[in-house]
Amino acid sequence: MKFVYEFAEGNKDLADLLGGKGANLAEMTNLGLPVPAGFTITTQACKQYLASGVRPAGLDDEIGAHLSTLEEAMGRRLGDPHDPLLVSVRSGAAISMPGMMETVLNVGLGDASVAGLAAQAGGDERFAWDSYRRLIQMFGKTVCDVPGEEFEDALDAAKAAKGVRDDVDLDAADLRELVGAFQAVFAKHTGHEFPQDPREQLDLAVEAVFRSWNAKRAVLYRRQERIPEDLGTAVSVVAMVFGNLGADSGTGVAFTRDPGTGEPGIYGDYLANAQGEDVVAGIRNTVPLEDLERLDPDSYAELLRIMATLEGHYRDLCDIEFTIERGKLWMLQTRVGKRTAAAAFTIAAHLVDEEMIDMDEAVRRVTGAQLAQLMFPRFDLSDEPQPVTRAVGASPGAASGEVVFTAEHAVQRAEAGHRVILVRRETNPDDLPGMIAARGILTSRGGKTSHAAVVARGMGKTCVCGADEITVGEREFTVAGHTIAEGDVISVDGTTGRVYLGEVPVRDSEVVQYFEGDLDPANANDPLVSAVHRIMTHADERRRLLVRTNADTAADAARARRFGAQGIGLCRTEHMFLGDRRELVEKLILATTDADRQAALAALQPLQRDDFLALLREMNGLPVTVRLIDPPLHEFLPALEDLAVHVAVARERGERATRQEQMLAAVRRMHEQNPMLGLRGVRLGLVVPGLFAMQVRAIAEAAVALAAEGGTPRPEIMVPLVGAVQELETVRAEAEKILAEVVGDSGVPVLIGTMIEVPRAALTAGQIAEAAEFFSFGTNDLTQMGWGFSRDDVEGAFFWRYLELGIFGISPFESLDRDGVGRMVRIASDEGRAARPDLKLGVCGEHGGDPDSVHFFHEAGLDYVSCSPFRVPVARLEAGRAAVLDAPSVG
Template identity: 80%
Template sequence: MAAQETVEHKYVYDFAEGNKDLKDLLGGKGANLAEMTNLGLPVPPGFTITTEACNAYLNTGQEPDGLADQIAAHLESLERGMGRKLGDPDDPLLVSVRSGAKFSMPGMMETVLNVGLNDRSVVGLSRQAGGNDRFAWDSYRRLIQMFGKTVCEVPGEEFEHALDEAKRAKGTKNDLDLDADDLRGLVDAYKKIFAKHTGREFPQEPREQLDLAIRAVFESWNAERAILYRRQERIPADLGTAVNVVAMVFGNLGPDSGTGVAFTRDPGSGAQGIYGDYLANAQGEDVVAGIRNTVPLQELEKLDKNSYDELLGIMARLEEHYKDLCDIEFTIERGKLWMLQTRVGKRTAAAAFVIAGQLVDEGLIDLDEALHRVNGAQLAQLMFPRFKLDHDFEPVAKGIGASPGAAVGKVVFTSARAVELAAEGESVILVRRETNPDDLNGMIAAKGILTSRGGKTSHAAVVARGMGKTCVSGADELDVNIPAKKFTVAGQTVSEGDIVSIDGTTGKVYLGEVPVMPSEVVQYFEGSLDPEHIDNPLVRAVHRIMTHADAKRRLRVRTNADTGADAARARRFGAEGIGLCRTEHMFLGDRRELVERLILANTDEEREAALDALLPLQREDFIEIFREMDGLPVTVRLIDPPLHEFLPPLEQLAVNVAVAQERGEDVAKEEALLAAVRRMHEENPMLGLRGVRLGLVIPGLFAMQVRAIAEAAVAVTRAGGSACPEIMVPLVGAVQELETVRAEAEKVIAEVVGDSGVEVLIGTMIEVPRAALTAGQIAEAAQFFSFGTNDLTQMGWGFSRDDVEGAFFWRYLELGIFGISPFESIDREGVGRLVRIAAEEGRAARPDLKLGVCGEHGGDPDSVHFFHEVGLDYVSCSPFRVPVARLEAGRAVLETTGSDSR
């Protein structure tokens, strides 16, 4: 029998072999380089090593079989096409080695430029560049610096110190003033730094440089900052990164060369126009690092009109092709334009909505796709307040508004200090000359970022926009002194801990705390702005997309509200009822004493007196809420307090009694109270006498509340309104508990309602795991379920939220046990499964069972999608999260119907 031919797994693709839909395999950068190549755009030739190769390497610690040979074959093909060999001493081919995951992770992983340079090929590069020694040695020092830091973990600051020393010796602050001899000396200094930290000479073999750089890019997927960024952006950890090996083109060949970043629309506001940065005689890393301040892209027209016109044509073509804002990196090499990258660009929340609306108007996308392209997190950002300025506040500096928002906080100068103060509850503004990927921790912790260097495409700007953080970059009036922990501006010194306010829209910087005012989007939701008659593209876009979301969604959205004022605001924000009215919140303040008397009552008379005092107060509360929610359902949860919230603290009471006894005072009353509190003291009140248990133990408590609800509903109805009360029994774990409470409640309701026409539903809160697992039984006694996912999460995980979030959740996130806190977003596999079981078994027992959720997860975007998938009827959340839930409920429909996700 003939031997079967072994088909080698393909790990390497030339650009012409891919396309934009292969992001899982080729990463975003590789897929888009392939797409531009196939469109006939001027892309330097190269090849992509797949994410599969990366994952194989990370899983085994070794390159997969066949990868080295495939790289060699594609490199040879690249050399033939270019007519040069990698690192050839006479006519060298140089390549860049760049990371490129499926999702953009700006600055989080590694890049190495000028691979192939060594002591011999640097001479050939100079000849290739027409005898430009300065360019050749500048390229070589860049390689040693990037290779040393990226591949061999040489401290980057040592290279920076050597560069600063070379500039000081030359008497300049600008690296462009260093000549070829200066740079030759800098290369020698860099080599010594490299050897000191690695114990070996800088590698001279070009293929060894290439192989080590590729491995470094693979390994950078698991670098600390990359892991942190993925957690922040909820990017899966198992995707891996592709590696792009691209023939070098040089923007640092002189004044007729340069590099830049362009956007087809403003990523800050969404406005149409020409946006971007250009830096003459530079390589791409100089732009994103913000090392030198760039010039606006429009300046390129004066410097090189042919390249400028060609770039504008390509930008228009790419935007039409991708049907979205495109972020473009380009290099000009002696008047020749090269496209190094394109991607669907990161944008601010405001830009996301505005651009989506514009593209609908232009016929490039439909309203379904516009809804798909925005999300609830972005909408929440748009509801943040903005500065309220008057004559008392004058800016001390103005930079570039890189990421909108109004941020106020204490100045800090290091990432570590930002994290430290934020952990203590302080709002901080991280101030740097420019940020780099190592600052990610501090950028996440800070309320805003302020840099003295860089533009709209610097690291600080791009990362801040992606995270929704306020950022002002390139405020060059600031003289930032990191070691001294201060900056000076306008003759004033600002030290660490001083308060500053930064406006990420205008780029203005203010000393002190500037007051804030509601955003225009909140004003729109409040009803004070008419979207059809206001000259505000953002408000119009929000209105248009929200209207479409409301038309698409199946999930209804209610609110958690305990007062008439909260109910009214939520209704203005689009709430379709109340999903959780917490009656224990109505017993705080001066009513607390009545509840305390009720709980501690020793006789029926004392108990009845306390209940009689509470009844009219409760009734008036409900009348106010029913009026505001006229015609909409209101789910009222019967009282569910852990007892300790309504009793005097045991320790304090014991101390007070002891002190009074020492003074010889009459403490008989206090002693009786102390004895009662000791009798009812609980080690774990959250798992003690609360919810339905309290109602069963204290006769008349639930009956009083049911009477107050029913009487309020009847009063509102007879006054011409419409009340739709739903009574929710909390913490039920067994159907018998619910049956007992329901029998008592139905007697009271029948007595009060009479022929008023008021209908009162009775249901329960599913927040105990046993309730979820016996939902079929419980549904026989319940007309609705509302999932209390906060307690269900606590009990499902065995966590006390108050105790564990600050104690060890950070470690669980760090280790990857959690991708996100289960209290923030529903744990689909565990707690979510309990919800699914209860929903399915409850509906099987009672097909008309109404299902909702009233925990905090009801306003979390990802959780809303899950609740839609499970088949709930509604979600309920705080008033300010109602618009977010409405938007996500509409997006959930697109997700389940398979709308195109680009």
């Protein structure tokens, strides 16, 4: 196996082998650009080193051979006392991880070669000693884990002794003494002198870069960016060029377009008489790149030519690092530059206009995650407000309002025209009305997959979870020495997790205004809105997957349709039984006779019919999938402990509490150790006579009513939690009788299908498909049951540890577990369609709006995804991207 490549042997398509830096250095070399000579050690060498702890067999010989070639090309030898070659040793992963891994400069310098370096630089002793102190400092910190602050303390002491502020004001004698101080620091912490053998320096530096792949910050960055753990880093060994040789030298960073906005122009920074790490470390203030035109017009003109060449070659924004050595420009690195979400869309549209790429490529170059960032409002932090705490940014956005502590108060204050923030220890289904009424939600418990987080994201509601520094009382909470009472105003930032006292102003998202129809892209005079419109239009033309919404109210349905939803994939009817209707559900539960039960159902039916009619009207002509009631009935009853206390107190006082006693008996009768695996879904419909029948009748009557109005209803009845085909057959038989009676010859089509959310259902999908016209995968429950843990309980308990250990790259509730849950989806899809070729397949779990999961559902051959209204545009874009990523790139 070959471990080392000359730059001229590689190209930009070999990033997996040579890392991004090495591949792009090779590409620039082959373009004839001024790149210092060097070679790259492959990611394969890194992976073998990390696996064994030693350099792979043969690597040392390959490095020696390429080092000899480099020395011949440069006319110098590494560490030569009279005319030394120095090299940089730089990391470079296949996927850019800026600043996460290590670099060592000036490798090859030692006590014997400092004078030779000074002579090489025309007698500049200051430059030579400055280069030496930089090597000891970087090598000590990076290779030998010497505390970096000790070097900084020694440097500060040298400047203080000299009475100067900047290190450039230290002369050769000062720097010679500083080298001695640095060597003493090195020896104190390592137990040995600084190595003088240049090849030993090189080998140790290479190993340190390999090890930096597993540095904490690198691991954390990969988790955040979902970069695979097994890629490894390449190492580029490059002949040093020096930007710290005086006023005619320097170093800088340039972008071919503004990475913040995407607008064309000259963007970057330059620092004279400096090496590259000085710009990153911020030890001196840089000047705008345009100032280079005045300082060195020839180098500036050449840099502009190279920038144009690179952007034309890569057909994208390029991020460039360069050094000028005594008037000679050298290119040290280029890569496709990171950018903001706004810049990503704007640049893609501009490059289409400039005929560098086509619209397919524009769709490939943006992501749903970037689109989501553009849709959330943001705080205007120009006045620099100080947060009182920071927790988990669970649902992005910015919201200010009066603090309320109950759902009831949230609704009351919102109806009175006030903006409110609902503050709870944690939320539960009963809090839904308050969550809907609130502008934002703050909890002291939970995380990104808690109830508050999941519901808030579904509604596009700002949410901060897990603020454990907050102590929540009945009418106030305390944090950082502040007491915030009900009615006081706070501001929560669901992107950063920060919480502020008082109101922080927000600015609206123009992208949301566009999706809402309030902003015409043709007249918006906004390049971002125009870019989003063009890219979304093309994504819609290219995608195969339809995108529906999860909606329980007409308002949600209307918003989703404005956002481009093509129907409702999940209407959760249990959400329709909250509020004033809860009493009717209680009567149903407490019913002891058929007559009482029928009376409760009869009271609920017209309310349900009106709910369904409103949804069908909003989605006129589009499918509306109604899930029959799913959650355990105990969720509609008071807590067992509260009821028991109430009854006991009443008895102690000699008072009658008949209704509470009846309720207590019912709660005890229905109490379950694990309600999520108990009496719910299809089981509930089979055990409580008439419940599903009432809902089916209400759906049918609503459809007939809309048809009578001249509309085109397309209802679909979904039976939840089916695990055996016999369950579905029983419900279907009853439903078909009702549909025949109500719908009759009206011609209204009503499909009957099921959710696949129990592993047994996925494994017996061929049987179930014989009784189902569609499957909708409930991936939330399928994940819970597939993994064997409860979403509501596990995140705070151990998810953090699983993420830390790398067992999870990301929570399986955020992005679909392709290997496990995804395999069940594929099995059910394949076996279902084998039994019923026209079986319609969709997904209605939270994963329906997750970008990575959407790609999986496209690959698995599903017909549609369904997600919250706010995530509909994200799913539309990702469905389009999935389609174009399957096609060859031609632009």
